[in-house]
Amino acid sequence: MDVARRAGVSKGAVSFALNDRPGVAPETRDRILAAARELGWQPSTRARALSRSRAYAVGLVMRRAPELLGADPFFPQFLAGVESALAERGSALVLQVVGDDDQAEADSYRRLAGQGRVDGVFLNDMLVDDHRFELLAGLGLPAVAVGRPAGPCPFPMVTVDDRQGVVRTVEHLLGLGHRRIAFVGGTEGYVHSSSRRAAWRQALAAAGVAPGPDLVADFTGPGGAAATRALLEGAQPPTAIVYANDVMAIAGMGVAIGLGLQVPGDLSVTGFDDVPLAAHLAPPLTTVRQDAMGWGRAAAEVLLAVGEGRPADDVELPPADPVFRASTGPPHPE
Amino acid sequence: MDVARRAGVSKGAVSFALNDRPGVAPETRDRILAAARELGWQPSTRARALSRSRAYAVGLVMRRAPELLGADPFFPQFLAGVESALAERGSALVLQVVGDDDQAEADSYRRLAGQGRVDGVFLNDMLVDDHRFELLAGLGLPAVAVGRPAGPCPFPMVTVDDRQGVVRTVEHLLGLGHRRIAFVGGTEGYVHSSSRRAAWRQALAAAGVAPGPDLVADFTGPGGAAATRALLEGAQPPTAIVYANDVMAIAGMGVAIGLGLQVPGDLSVTGFDDVPLAAHLAPPLTTVRQDAMGWGRAAAEVLLAVGEGRPADDVELPPADPVFRASTGPPHPE
DNA sequence: TTTCCATGCTAAACCGGTTTATGGGACGGG
DNA sequence: CCCGTCCCATAAACCGGTTTAGCATGGAAA
Numbered sequence: 015m016d017v018a019r020r021a022g023v024s025k026g027a028v029s030f031a032l033n034d035r036p037g038v039a040p041e042t043r044d045r046i047l048a049a050a051r052e053l054g055w056q057p058s059t060r061a062r063a064l065s066r067s068r069a070y071a072v073g074l075v076m077r078r079a080p081e082l083l084g085a086d087p088f089f090p091q092f093l094a095g096v097e098s099a100l101a102e103r104g105s106a107l108v109l110q111v112v113g114d115d116d117q118a119e120a121d122s123y124r125r126l127a128g129q130g131r132v133d134g135v136f137l138n139d140m141l142v143d144d145h146r147f148e149l150l151a152g153l154g155l156p157a158v159a160v161g162r163p164a165g166p167c168p169f170p171m172v173t174v175d176d177r178q179g180v181v182r183t184v185e186h187l188l189g190l191g192h193r194r195i196a197f198v199g200g201t202e203g204y205v206h207s208s209s210r211r212a213a214w215r216q217a218l219a220a221a222g223v224a225p226g227p228d229l230v231a232d233f234t235g236p237g238g239a240a241a242t243r244a245l246l247e248g249a250q251p252p253t254a255i256v257y258a259n260d261v262m263a264i265a266g267m268g269v270a271i272g273l274g275l276q277v278p279g280d281l282s283v284t285g286f287d288d289v290p291l292a293a294h295l296a297p298p299l300t301t302v303r304q305d306a307m308g309w310g311r312a313a314a315e316v317l318l319a320v321g322e323g324r325p326a327d328d329v330e331l332p333p334a335d336p337v338f339r340a341s342t343g344p345p346h347p348e
Numbered sequence: 349m350d351v352a353r354r355a356g357v358s359k360g361a362v363s364f365a366l367n368d369r370p371g372v373a374p375e376t377r378d379r380i381l382a383a384a385r386e387l388g389w390q391p392s393t394r395a396r397a398l399s400r401s402r403a404y405a406v407g408l409v410m411r412r413a414p415e416l417l418g419a420d421p422f423f424p425q426f427l428a429g430v431e432s433a434l435a436e437r438g439s440a441l442v443l444q445v446v447g448d449d450d451q452a453e454a455d456s457y458r459r460l461a462g463q464g465r466v467d468g469v470f471l472n473d474m475l476v477d478d479h480r481f482e483l484l485a486g487l488g489l490p491a492v493a494v495g496r497p498a499g500p501c502p503f504p505m506v507t508v509d510d511r512q513g514v515v516r517t518v519e520h521l522l523g524l525g526h527r528r529i530a531f532v533g534g535t536e537g538y539v540h541s542s543s544r545r546a547a548w549r550q551a552l553a554a555a556g557v558a559p560g561p562d563l564v565a566d567f568t569g570p571g572g573a574a575a576t577r578a579l580l581e582g583a584q585p586p587t588a589i590v591y592a593n594d595v596m597a598i599a600g601m602g603v604a605i606g607l608g609l610q611v612p613g614d615l616s617v618t619g620f621d622d623v624p625l626a627a628h629l630a631p632p633l634t635t636v637r638q639d640a641m642g643w644g645r646a647a648a649e650v651l652l653a654v655g656e657g658r659p660a661d662d663v664e665l666p667p668a669d670p671v672f673r674a675s676t677g678p679p680h681p682e
Numbered sequence: 683t684t685t686c687c688a689t690g691c692t693a694a695a696c697c698g699g700t701t702t703a704t705g706g707g708a709c710g711g712g
Numbered sequence: 713c714c715c716g717t718c719c720c721a722t723a724a725a726c727c728g729g730t731t732t733a734g735c736a737t738g739g740a741a742a
Binding site: 395 | 719720721722723724726727728729
């Protein structure tokens with residue numbers, strides 16, 4: 015309104031000029047833009063959201079047990095990638111953090127949709143049996159799947175092949191001479207838990223090697239440590255352990271070293287994620303690197319597209335690559 | 349409107365009932381609330397925000413170099429705490445992630461304020477010379493300082509004494525017999541960098557021990573590793589190193605072990621933060637525990653208060669406590 | 683010259699709540 | 713019996729943009 019007066023036009027004209035749509039003379043447009051710049055005026059997202067029926071924001075519901083929150087390197091990097099895409103289009107990110115609780119998570123989505131706070135949401139941490147699909151479809155909330163769901167998916171998805179990285183890691187261990195290669199998985203029910211386990215199993219099967227013990231843990235340090243203790247105390251301990259993430263791998267390595275084992279001499283260890291610390295441990299950790307930022311960026315772009323009604327294709331990002339470091343080496347001869 | 353029709357009242361009455369203000373007969377109110385429940389109706393935040401001139405959201409601008417993002421355990425836990433407080437009051441969190449860039453950060457605040465997206469912001473990672481005070485004051489944006497600023501602060505603050513934890517850690521090292529205790533600090537310019545350094549120096553001075561070498565690093569793994577290498581290659585290497593955060597401490601421990609040193613026999617190491625992995629390393633890391641979630645929760649409560657015009661006092665949280673683990677022990681006799 | 687249409691702009695309706703001004707009914711006091 | 717209050721509830725204005733309908737104006741076509 016101030017801008018309109020200053021430029022000597024109606025507020026409608028200001029709106030036209032700012033959203034550069036036809037029907038405004040170039041000279042008038044310049045005058046309006048100049049006035050806006052001089053007054054440092056920015057359109058109110060509140061008013062804009064109401065009249066356009068768009069929130070100009072997207073939502074991310076992080077469902078995490080509190081103890082997992084600080085340990086996960088994926089989350090902040092993913093957010094950074096998301097932001098880099100959103101910032102370019104003037105959207106904001108509305109973040110919700112809920113505990114590991116179905117009800118709380120569903121309520122969170124319901125609030126975001128019901129109150130019209132967001133134009134779409136990210137669906138991360140895909141579950142094998144994911145109720146969120148129905149929920150979001152029922153709410154009419156656009157979404158993008160971050161990762162490949164187990165079943166059919168009504169939303170576009172942005173995926174990364176994490177299996178290949180695990181397969182190549184196992185092949186690396188096999189090449190070093192390992193034959194008793196165990197696996198410590200993450201929380202049951204997550205797609206990325208089961209896909210990494212499947213990849214481990216598949217790589218061993220392809221080489222005709224019997225799979226070693228296969229434990230289910232929970233992605234946490236204590237969980238990884240407990241699983242490792244169980245493995246090492248077994249009758250025939252493995253010479254290598256493949257963990258479903260770095261946190262468990264690092265904790266497992268801590269257990270092994272604490273027991274007086276040499277890593278990698280007595281036990282080789284591999285993780286998944288390539289947390290920033292992985293390269294700086296003693297020994298540095300062999301792991302699989304994920305480009306969380308790139309993932310976030312791609313997911314945000316797809317989500318913005320569907321939110322604006324543009325067609326959105328699925329995106330397949332480059333596969334996660336293994337990074338070989340000193341936590342893996344040849345086993346001692348029997 | 350649907351709710352109004354169903355309850356047989358005007359939409360004004362619905363508004364009164366939902367914000368439980370006087371002037372609605374109890375019986376009518378019940379009828380309205382029942383209708384809303386049956387229809388699963390929630391008021392549109394968009395419309396509400398416009399008419400009340402409130403955003404029902406608060407903002408957090410994370411300024412971080414990308415490589416630091418995944419390593420910092422503070423950030424996600426802080427967010428979780430923030431959320432727990434916001435959820436109770438129906439506010440949302442708008443998150444912005446920007447690189448380590450003055451301009452980008454300032455623009456981010458300007459957008460949040462100018463577009464009316466938030467009712468207030470968190471001011472985290474306080475700088476010794478912090479331009480954000482003037483910026484936010486100029487924008488008229490309420491804020492809460494997360495941590496004690498170096499100078500006077502126009503905003504309420506939520507602080508934690510981190511010095512005491514460092515002092516007690518140094519005293520612990522002194523008690524074990526260490527006399528050459530070095531310090532590896534974080535990025536210059538942050539208040540928590542300088543306060544931890546000051547605490548280290550103060551504890552040594554109080555004991556009449558000359559401060560060991562004092563290096564400036566950058567809170568990252570590579571930075572901590574490089575500083576550690578420099579210290580250990582010196583003429584008279586320290587018997588203990590106090591790091592300003594866990595990431596550097598862990599990387600430093602990796603370097604020491606890589607050089608064939610015993611930790612803690614040849615070198616004791618302490619960190620700050622108590623990252624989830626700290627307890628599971630080999631050896632487990634002595635560090636200082638911060639209650640990031642509690643901090644986030646307290647900060648959010650203060651911010652909501654100032655945003656609603658309620659008086660908000662400064663909050664001083666319980667000091668961060670040292671956690672003594674096996675990365676510290678008596679030095680070898682000379 | 684008249685007719686027609688494209689162009690450039692304005693006035694007013696609209697988004698969906700909140701808030702204010704106003705109206706109607708019951709009740710108590712004079 | 714009438715009037716003043718109090719209590720409820722409604723209609724209408726409002727928040728600050730976007731969008732539609734409509735009104736001039738000027739140039740081209742008839």
